[in-house]
Amino acid sequence: MLSHLKILTVTHKRTNLNEIGNFVIKSNNSEELKSRLEKLKQQFELDELLYVSTCNRVMYMFTTGRDIDSTFTSHFFQSVNSDLSLSTIEKIDEIVFSLEGEEAMEHLLDVAASIDSLVIGERQILGQMREAYELSRQWGLSGDLIRIIFQQAVQAAKSVYANTRIGDKPVSIVSLAIQKLLKSNLPKEARILLIGAGQTNALAAKFLAKHNYHNVVVFNRSLDKAQKIAKNLGGKALPLQDLSSYKDGFDAMIVCTGATEAIIQEDLYRSLLAGETDEKVVIDLAIPNNVAKDVVETFQINYIEIEGLRQLAKENLAFREQEIVKAKKLLVQFQQDMPSLIQQRKLELAMRQVPEAIKAVKSKALNEVFQKEVETLDDSTRELLERMLTYMEKKCIGIPMKAARELTLQQ
Numbered sequence: 001m002l003s004h005l006k007i008l009t010v011t012h013k014r015t016n017l018n019e020i021g022n023f024v025i026k027s028n029n030s031e032e033l034k035s036r037l038e039k040l041k042q043q044f045e046l047d048e049l050l051y052v053s054t055c056n057r058v059m060y061m062f063t064t065g066r067d068i069d070s071t072f073t074s075h076f077f078q079s080v081n082s083d084l085s086l087s088t089i090e091k092i093d094e095i096v097f098s099l100e101g102e103e104a105m106e107h108l109l110d111v112a113a114s115i116d117s118l119v120i121g122e123r124q125i126l127g128q129m130r131e132a133y134e135l136s137r138q139w140g141l142s143g144d145l146i147r148i149i150f151q152q153a154v155q156a157a158k159s160v161y162a163n164t165r166i167g168d169k170p171v172s173i174v175s176l177a178i179q180k181l182l183k184s185n186l187p188k189e190a191r192i193l194l195i196g197a198g199q200t201n202a203l204a205a206k207f208l209a210k211h212n213y214h215n216v217v218v219f220n221r222s223l224d225k226a227q228k229i230a231k232n233l234g235g236k237a238l239p240l241q242d243l244s245s246y247k248d249g250f251d252a253m254i255v256c257t258g259a260t261e262a263i264i265q266e267d268l269y270r271s272l273l274a275g276e277t278d279e280k281v282v283i284d285l286a287i288p289n290n291v292a293k294d295v296v297e298t299f300q301i302n303y304i305e306i307e308g309l310r311q312l313a314k315e316n317l318a319f320r321e322q323e324i325v326k327a328k329k330l331l332v333q334f335q336q337d338m339p340s341l342i343q344q345r346k347l348e349l350a351m352r353q354v355p356e357a358i359k360a361v362k363s364k365a366l367n368e369v370f371q372k373e374v375e376t377l378d379d380s381t382r383e384l385l386e387r388m389l390t391y392m393e394k395k396c397i398g399i400p401m402k403a404a405r406e407l408t409l410q411q
């Protein structure tokens, strides 16, 4: 029954991303996670349980006939995290979304279709949900009802991705930067300098590899981080201080460090040019910018900097948001179909006994009720009788199945 579907979730919509960590199951490995989830399931008398944790949400989806109120929610999360502060428990209803039945289903569809995401249209969530579902299925935490509900959510999400433009335009700064780089028609063997080896440039490196740019030199203060990125790219790593003595020239550079002042000053840039005079692509993703203004003004540069990209990302996000209306319309149909899908499954399960029951009736008729009369029949008549009963048995099995199917369709 859909009314048994419950969701307790903490998302970016009501709390900051750090606080979400307080509602996540902390475990050192998958065995520990499995056993913590099993304990939760048992302790709170849940029939089925699916646990989804991403960087901007944690979701406990379960089925139970129990009522979910503030007391339940508080106990539940105290069990998830025994260190939960008293002040958090006091405002638990403000932090945790508690959803049931239709409302829970609607939320699940929104999440899968990425319209509840921090970055609307980010398909990654569907992959994360699939992984989470696969684990709970393998671990025996979820069963038939969650399977049907989850499959419907996947179908709905696929329909949204296929029939709207919700994920069309990139909204990540790095992916927009790489798009601009690609537009500059840089050849695949172009010499690229990657300055900084933090999260942002690590992501930029992934995009470079994806687009087959491997002639990359990564510079960073801590060499180990540069080496890690260079290894994945098939490039080279050097300490940041070697930048001033680097004489191999370049075609493009991506600069992104946490330095609070520009690190690419006029002298350094001139020395990096190593006498080359053609236009270079310079991508500066740092805030504040890592490339000095003088450099941009003095040299021939196709300069791509973060402010422009941020503006583009904003516009693209606004475009995606407009698609939510279309997505919602599609999701309504998937939501409306849900009760009859559940009903159909219940009937299928009930009907499983029908063939065995009819077989037993046939056997009883032949071997008990009409046994004496059957014994008086000659071989060919007995054979005909058995064939007729087998025919009837098969036909009888089909009748209730068909009726049940029609009944479900009418609902």
Ligand SMILES: NC(=O)c1ccc[n+]([C@@H]2O[C@H](COP(=O)([O-])OP(=O)(O)OC[C@H]3O[C@@H](n4cnc5c(N)ncnc54)[C@H](OP(=O)(O)O)[C@@H]3O)[C@@H](O)[C@H]2O)c1
Binding pocket: 173, 196, 197, 198, 199, 200, 201, 220, 221, 222, 225, 240, 256, 257, 258, 259, 260, 263, 285, 286, 287, 288, 306
């Ligand atoms: N994260 C994002 O989503 C995002 C998006 C766009 C732009 N940004 C901007 O990108 C910059 C870096 O962000 P991130 O997320 O990549 O940071 P991160 O993961 O913390 O990495 C910081 C990087 O900057 C280097 N660094 C820090 N201070 C430095 C200094 N004084 N001189 C030279 N190198 C220094 C670090 O070197 P070590 O490894 O040696 O510490 C490391 O390579 C910031 O300006 C940020 O505002 C971030």
